[in-house]
Amino acid sequence: MSRYSILATAVEHRLLEKNSEFITFLQPVSDREQALHWLQHYREHYKDAAHVCWAYIIGNTRQPQTQAFSDDGEPSGTAGKPMLHVLTERELGNCLAVVVRYFGGIKLGAGGLVRAYSAAVSQAAQQANLQTVSPKARLQLQLDFALEARVRQLMAQYQAELLTADYQQQVMLQVQLPLEQHDALCLQLQNISAGAIMVKELAD
Structure with missing residues (x-):
């Protein structure tokens, strides 16, 4: 859209x-x-x-x-x-x-x-x-603690806003970003983690 x-x-x-x-x-x-x-x-x-x-x-x-x-x-x-x-x-x-x-x-x-x-x-x-109005995408990211700083840098680069952060065995971040940045951010997340970051699409 x-x-x-x-x-x-x-x-x-x-x-x-x-x-x-x-x-x-x-x-x-x-x-x-x-x-x-x-x-x-x-x-x-x-x-x-x-x-x-x-x-x-x-x-x-x-x-x-x-x-x-x-x-x-x-x-x-x-x-x-x-x-x-x-x-x-x-x-x-x-x-x-x-x-x-x-x-x-x-x-x-x-x-x-x-x-x-x-x-x-x-x-x-x-x-x-x-x-x-730019349509937004919402994502849930599950990642190791060691990757958090790098992920937050990428979030800033792709205008992603942090909605919630939950720290348990792994870091769980919910983020919202412009829809046009969605694919590029997901690609970068896979690149920096060799596919280890779990990305889940969230409904609005």
């Missing part, structure tokens, strides 16, 4: 379309529960709004861990789905988009709604700060 971008900071944006006001909030979220918590916050804050439409996407927008959307009473397919489409195209991972609509008395029609909700999120996305 390659690097991907996520929303780093919250964004608020206002759009007027034929007297209707569309207030967009982009909120960084790391899981579904957090997204739903923020959604409840906006619903309570804007109880008088005609609609509170939303979409969220967690993880890499090209291979999302989870995603969902809602039209919140707007005609089906005119709000949530176009909002999610913008998040995907702009590669705004770990992002909840909420668009609060105050109806201005002029109906926009299905096409007009799709354009308005897409524009609301797209314009907010232009103000967004993104952060690049």
Whole structure:
């Protein structure tokens, strides 16, 4: 899995379309529960709004861990789905988009709604700060005490972070490192120990 971008900071944006006001909030979220918590916050804050439409996407927008959307009473397919489409195209991972609509008395029609909700999120996305995420690999290393100093040098060289260290008959280290460094580190570990270091892949 390659690097991907996520929303780093919250964004608020206002759009007027034929007297209707569309207030967009982009909120960084790391899981579904957090997204739903923020959604409840906006619903309570804007109880008088005609609609509170939303979409969220967690993880890499090209291979999302989870995603969902809602039209919140707007005609089906005119709000949530176009909002999610913008998040995907702009590669705004770990992002909840909420668009609060105050109806201005002029109906926009299905096409007009799709354009308005897409524009609301797209314009907010232009103000967004993104952060690049590198996928990580986690390893458990089992090695002799004599090799520990050399292994720690290699860890520093390959940007591996020590998570836990356990000293019994042998040294047990749990480390996390950028996925792109994984193969090179494993090769070096085998080279310095003639295959004596036990390497076990750990699930996230």
